[in-house]
Amino acid sequence: MRLTPCRSCRGPRRPGNYLCHTCWCQLAMPVRRALCKRDTRALARLRQLHEQIDARVPLVEIAVSA
Ligand SMILES: [Zn+2]
Structure with a gap:
């Protein structure tokens, strides 16, 4: 698997982690x-996280839906 x-x-x-430890904290x-949380909304939340990071x-x- 490529990192x-x-x-x-x-x-x-x-x-398996969304961000590095420093950014996550x-x-x-x-x-x-x-x-x-790994439920049906997990991918939507990850997308929200990525969109906000990309928007600087x-x-x-950063906020995501619950
Ligand atoms: Zn980082």
Whole structure:
């Protein structure tokens, strides 16, 4: 499996994690909790995260649906 870099800082990222540890820790706790849920909305939340990162929203201000 090819390793995808962290979407936010392009640094190395562990497989299975959405972001590298440094970027992940900057997300608000409710956002992290929501992103950890693996339900039918998981992909939609990941898309929201990616859209905001691509729009250069600061990590601390990122919000996703519950
Ligand atoms: Zn990162």
